[in-house]
Amino acid sequence: MRLVGLLLLCALACSSVTVASAQDDPYRRVRLRITSVGQERTVVVDRGARDKVAGGDLVHFFPRSGGRYAGVVVRVDERSAVVEVTDPGLKPTVGMRGEVRIPRARAERVVRPSEPDPKPAEPVPQEPKPAEPSAGANAPGVKVTWENKDDAYKPGMPLLAGVKPLQPEDRRRRVTGRIYSSGALTHTEFDGWANSFFRIGTALDVDNAFGYGGRFQLDTEINYKKEQNDKSGLDILPRRLSYALGGTRFDEARWEIGRFLPVGMPEFGVLDGVEWMRRGERSSFGAAIGFLPEPTDDFETGADFQVSAFYQWTSDVHEQLTITAGLQKTWHHGKSDRDLIVAKVRSIPLDGWEMRATTWIDVYYGRDQLKDGVELTQAVASIGRRFDNGDELDLVYTRYRFPELLRTAYLPPDARDIDRNHYDRLALEGWFGLGDSTRFHGSLSGFNDEDDAGGAAEAGLEFLDVFAGGDRLDLTAFGTLADFESDAGGRISYGRIGATGRWELFYEFSNRHQVGFDDRLNDLVQHRVRASGGLSFGRGWDGSVYLDTVFFDRDTSVSFGFFLQRSF
Amino acid sequence: MSERPSFRARATLLALVAPLVIAACVTQGVRSSGLHRWWAGLGPVLPHENFPADCSLCHVGDDWETLRDDFAFDHEKETGVALEGAHANARCLRCHNDRGPVRVFAAKGCAGCHEDVHQGALGSTCTRCHQESTWQPVGMIEMHSRTRFPLTGAHAHTACHRCHPGGWVGTFQPVDNECVTCHRDDLQRATNPPHINLGLVDRCDRCHMPTRWDQVSVR
Numbered sequence: 001m002r003l004v005g006l007l008l009l010c011a012l013a014c015s016s017v018t019v020a021s022a023q024d025d026p027y028r029r030v031r032l033r034i035t036s037v038g039q040e041r042t043v044v045v046d047r048g049a050r051d052k053v054a055g056g057d058l059v060h061f062f063p064r065s066g067g068r069y070a071g072v073v074v075r076v077d078e079r080s081a082v083v084e085v086t087d088p089g090l091k092p093t094v095g096m097r098g099e100v101r102i103p104r105a106r107a108e109r110v111v112r113p114s115e116p117d118p119k120p121a122e123p124v125p126q127e128p129k130p131a132e133p134s135a136g137a138n139a140p141g142v143k144v145t146w147e148n149k150d151d152a153y154k155p156g157m158p159l160l161a162g163v164k165p166l167q168p169e170d171r172r173r174r175v176t177g178r179i180y181s182s183g184a185l186t187h188t189e190f191d192g193w194a195n196s197f198f199r200i201g202t203a204l205d206v207d208n209a210f211g212y213g214g215r216f217q218l219d220t221e222i223n224y225k226k227e228q229n230d231k232s233g234l235d236i237l238p239r240r241l242s243y244a245l246g247g248t249r250f251d252e253a254r255w256e257i258g259r260f261l262p263v264g265m266p267e268f269g270v271l272d273g274v275e276w277m278r279r280g281e282r283s284s285f286g287a288a289i290g291f292l293p294e295p296t297d298d299f300e301t302g303a304d305f306q307v308s309a310f311y312q313w314t315s316d317v318h319e320q321l322t323i324t325a326g327l328q329k330t331w332h333h334g335k336s337d338r339d340l341i342v343a344k345v346r347s348i349p350l351d352g353w354e355m356r357a358t359t360w361i362d363v364y365y366g367r368d369q370l371k372d373g374v375e376l377t378q379a380v381a382s383i384g385r386r387f388d389n390g391d392e393l394d395l396v397y398t399r400y401r402f403p404e405l406l407r408t409a410y411l412p413p414d415a416r417d418i419d420r421n422h423y424d425r426l427a428l429e430g431w432f433g434l435g436d437s438t439r440f441h442g443s444l445s446g447f448n449d450e451d452d453a454g455g456a457a458e459a460g461l462e463f464l465d466v467f468a469g470g471d472r473l474d475l476t477a478f479g480t481l482a483d484f485e486s487d488a489g490g491r492i493s494y495g496r497i498g499a500t501g502r503w504e505l506f507y508e509f510s511n512r513h514q515v516g517f518d519d520r521l522n523d524l525v526q527h528r529v530r531a532s533g534g535l536s537f538g539r540g541w542d543g544s545v546y547l548d549t550v551f552f553d554r555d556t557s558v559s560f561g562f563f564l565q566r567s568f
Numbered sequence: 569m570s571e572r573p574s575f576r577a578r579a580t581l582l583a584l585v586a587p588l589v590i591a592a593c594v595t596q597g598v599r600s601s602g603l604h605r606w607w608a609g610l611g612p613v614l615p616h617e618n619f620p621a622d623c624s625l626c627h628v629g630d631d632w633e634t635l636r637d638d639f640a641f642d643h644e645k646e647t648g649v650a651l652e653g654a655h656a657n658a659r660c661l662r663c664h665n666d667r668g669p670v671r672v673f674a675a676k677g678c679a680g681c682h683e684d685v686h687q688g689a690l691g692s693t694c695t696r697c698h699q700e701s702t703w704q705p706v707g708m709i710e711m712h713s714r715t716r717f718p719l720t721g722a723h724a725h726t727a728c729h730r731c732h733p734g735g736w737v738g739t740f741q742p743v744d745n746e747c748v749t750c751h752r753d754d755l756q757r758a759t760n761p762p763h764i765n766l767g768l769v770d771r772c773d774r775c776h777m778p779t780r781w782d783q784v785s786v787r
Binding site: 060068086087103193195225227237247249266267268270296299317319320344346356378380382394396400413417421423445449452456458480482485487491502508514526528532534552553559563567 | 692
């Protein structure tokens with residue numbers, strides 16, 4: 001019995017040091033605990049060099065609240081090690097459990113008793129010492145003996161020699177991208193009204209295109225539209241044609257030339273020109289110059305010239321807090337047009353919180369006809385909380401006013417709209433688990449514009465694995481108080497997502513109460529039925545189709561669409 | 569309006585720009601050698617310190633850039649991060665590349681890797697409209713029900729760009745929701761009665777239903 005007890009004790013002791021793993025696992029996983037929490041996202045753990053821990057080893061922490069968070073060993077002492085917590089979501093505490101992965105080849109050097117001491121052999125006193133290095137040692141004819149015995153190396157151990165990093169210009173040219181086609185056909189019974197579109201496009205991405213380590217990108221479409229107005233026809237939409245150089249770990253400066261969306265400040269819009277930026281450890285800044293294509297279906301360019309600059313401050317290497325500000329000045333056909341300031345804040349603190357805000361601020365001078373001074377034209381701000389169990393809560397605020405522009409960007413509002421129109425919206429959205437396979441989702445929003453105020457509410461339940469594995473049933477009720485109508489209705493959808501395909505059936509019923517009509521006409525009942533599906537065919541091919549029907553009033557509208565893509 | 573730029577606007581612009589320039593000068597060092605701790609001397613794009621010693625498990629011959637045909641990597645098991653939807657079939661170098669450590673970019677969400685073609689105007693929660701299995705947006709008509717202009721009748725099947733011209737290239741901006749904003753052509757064609765001559769150029773909803781132009785309620 002004593003022997004059995006001793007064996008059990010030994011087994012228990014062994015199991016506390018190593019996590020049981022399959023024999024073919026190339027790693028040995030050693031359990032550890034946090035013994036102290038330091039600054040700069042570092043912690044000290046109770047394993048060290050005697051446990052064969054080495055710098056660069058991957059560590060995972062398992063807090064009591066659940067989850068798995070990564071860290072990397074940055075310093076090793078005999079019985080402890082300093083670990084940098086790389087996962088910003090973890091709030092480390094003393095006593096928290098974890099494990100470190102040690103390559104089995106290294107770990108077993110101490111486990112096997114027959115293995116020789118991995119330390120280099122001590123010099124044997126009676127052997128003659130090697131000659132002192134001298135100027136004549138490398139002279140021709142002098143025989144040099146290599147005496148550093150490689151006695152610590154065994155087959156299967158990692159190579160210890162450093163690896164020369166492959167520079168971007170050393171890499172093989174690599175072409176990736178996709179070709180795609182999509183289309184839609186809509187027909188309504190009323191007046192034979194119909195519209196359709198068909199597009200075929202490609203997006204190519206060529207690494208090291210010209211041997212300098214740069215990146216060439218092409219993204220273009222051919223579109224055919226058929227509508228009941230004079231906008232029908234064929235268009236070529238060159239979305240992107242650019243060449244970028246730098247911006248890698250080898251080069252902090254980055255250049256891009258051509259047609260592209262600027263990396264530093266995409267809020268300024270697609271550019272036909274040049275962008276330069278420089279990324280540092282705690283900050284980035286850059287500037288861009290060129291023409292702004294009009295954001296229409298053919299991206300016409302040449303009318304609007306811009307210069308812009310931005311600066312971004314970053315709190316730390318993990319970019320948990322970034323503050324960015326940029327300035328853009330535009331000219332329309334040579335005439336001074338827009339002075340725009342864009343300011344952004346992004347905060348990703350610990351515990352799943354996230355806060356983002358972007359503001360577009362226009363500065364008007366006396367030469368503008370309708371506005372003067374500084375105006376907050378547009379804003380998007382959100383604060384959200386993601387919980388470990390998948391629950392989520394978001395509060396989002398959006399604001400929009402028409403800027404006074406010479407540029408032809410959108411449907412041109414008249415002077416009255418520019419002067420008085422505004423749209424402010426605040427929305428609260430959430431997803432909460434009600435068990436293993438049931439989830440509640442809801443949203444509550446309110447808006448205020450120049451004419452009215454209103455809002456919308458939605459609440460639904462999502463059931464997973466109802467009839468078969470991977471299926472999903474969703475029941476939602478909704479109501480809206482809008483500008484011209486108030487709606488109430490419900491939706492039901494059922495579908496399944498598998499490894500290679502998905503499908504969904506959807507039905508919506510709603511009563512749409514029109515504002516300003518008499519009792520005979522003010523209620524419209526609307527039904528919507530939709531069937532959709534998608535499939536991955538393998539070898540980079542995937543596609544999807546949908547059929548959507550709306551039954552409203554005494555008419556029916558049908559829309560059919562498809563999407564087919566080949567990635568390579 | 570005065571032809572001279574207003575003093576207040578200039579002062580405001582200066583007040584906004586000056587701190588920006590000062591902050592840039594103060595915080596920017598001569599050289600940021602620890603560029604996101606992703607030094608040029610670190611070796612391969614993916615640090616290999618913890619990888620198995622047998623290179624042939626992944627690599628072919630003497631070409632470090634080519635992986636074996638039967639190369640497989642359980643991303644969730646090895647790293648704790650599951651690759652969902654189309655990410656599961658993406659090439660490793662799409663995320664692990666020379667621009668920096670992937671965890672920094674992953675912490676930014678979708679925008680860490682995907683270009684925001686909406687130019688920031690639609691916020692940062694891409695999953696409201698997009699899915700990881702396909703980037704094609706879904707549920708747009710339902711989402712429009714939460715706005716001040718739910719899509720009723722034929723509006724539900726009207727191409728987005730008819731009302732949001734920038735939508736064709738991804739820039740969705742709110743539009744004035746008066747009927748005439750999108751139906752200006754219909755107004756000009758209306759001759760029975762001649763709307764423009766009679767001054768019937770706005771408040772279409774006083775007579776017309778949102779589902780069809782010929783259904784009129786005259787009050």
